[in-house]
Amino acid sequence: MELRQVSSLLIQVGTAALAAIALMSIAHGASMDYPTRPVTIVVPFAAGSPTDITARALANDLGPILKTSILVENKSGAGQIVAASYVYRAAPDGYTLLLANLPNAIAPSAGARLPYKDFTDFAPVAEVASIGLMLATSSAMGAKDHPSLISQLRSGSGTLTYGSGGVGSVLHLTTERFNREVNAKATHVPFKSGSQVLLELAGNRLSYSFVAMNGMDLVQQGKITAIGLSASKRDPRHPELPTLSELGIPGFNASAALVLVAPKNTPVAILRRLNDAVARVIAQSGFKSRVQAIGGVTLSAPASLDEVSASIEKQERDWKQLIQSQQIQLE
Structure with missing residues (x-):
């Protein structure tokens, strides 16, 4: 190779290296200055839901720590x-976050059209809380x-019904896990939200269901019975309600995990x-x-990004x- 060609190649390599260093410096500078404008926490459920209440409490206390406004935006729908x-398509700059719920199973037909596989395709931020279900x-x-x-479930031959906030939702999968543990079968009736399940249960149009702890109001009115x-542990606001583990299903814990993730x-x-900042909140x-006023809430312990x-x-x-083990149909 001629000296002129070698010199030209070195110049090109040097220019590319300087450009890369410049971009890294800009990104580093942006990270050091973060945040310089409001941050948005996107909630995948409607206003007033347990996830929404948690997000708004988090935003309220996170703002003073980060010294910026924290906005909450509800984008419910499609599980x-x-x-x-x-959020997945948002700029990876820390200004758009998602308070995700686990579990969240996606139908194969819907998953084939999505840019992400599951929540492992997002950047982890922090575990916030887990919410038990009644x-x-x-x-x-x-x-x-x-x-x-249990006696009625085992003798019902699948004629009993339970509701959920949709196929693959935490209510659906928690009930299937319960049914597996007690060796029972029932017919799944999906709805658009957990609040609808509560109304259907109180109206005697469902046999049993897992519901949010705000259903305690209906228990006190005698419209439904809390089992x-x-x-994993009792709710301090309702210590009279035993855990399913205490009732004979050792180790049963099927809480909804609220995890903050980023693009x-x-x-x-x-x-x-x-x-x-979240750990401090x-x-x-x-x-x-x-x-904890939501009911059934266990706050998460501080955890590193790798642990999250x-x-x-x-x-x-x-x-x-x-x-897979229950052969649950997600379509």
């Missing part, structure tokens, strides 16, 4: 697909405790800044009292194994 797709029966079913519910809690390729410095008593990522991967893997 979190609307919100998740929006197992309840309709007054028409007549099952007032765990043994009578047990899906979380893929978000700079690690920004993710760490957010991770630290969770440690505050005001945040704890506002979120590993937790998301494990949960996705465990729920997918349930879907």
Whole structure:
């Protein structure tokens, strides 16, 4: 190779290297200055849902720590697909985040059209909380405790019904996990939201269902019967309600995990800044009292980005194994 060609090649390589360094410096500078404008937390469910309440409590306390406004935007629909797709396509700059719910199984036909596979395709930020669900029966079913519910489920030959907020939702998969543990079958009736399930159960149009703890109002009115809690420990606001583990299903814990994630390729410095800020929020008593008012809530312990990522991967893997073992149809 001639000297002129070698010189030209070196100049090109040097120019490319300088450009790369410049881009890295810009990205690093942006990470160091973050945030310089409002941050948006996208919620995949409607206003007033447990996830929405948690997001708004988080935004309220996160703002002063990050010294910027934290906005909450509800994008409900299609089992979190609307919100998740929006955040996945957002710029990876830390200004658009998603408060995701696990589990969240996606039908193969829908998954084939999505840019992401599951929540492992997002950048992990922090685990916020897990929310246990109340197992309840309709007054028409007549099952007032765990043994009578199990007896009816096993003798019903699939004629009993349960509701969920949609195929692949936490209510759907939690019930299927429960049915597997007690060796029972029932007919799944999907609705658009968990609040609809509660109304149908109170109206005696469903036999039993897992519902949010706000259903305790209907329990106190005598319209539904509370059987047990899906979380690992009792809710301090309703200590009279035993966990399903205490009722004879050892180790049963099927809470909905609320995890904050960001678009893929978000700079690690920004993710760490957010991770630290969320840990500080969770440690505050005001945040704890506002979120625990939902019922069945367990706040997450501080965790590194790697630990959050590993937790998301494990949960996705465990729920997918349930879907396969139960041959759950997601279409």
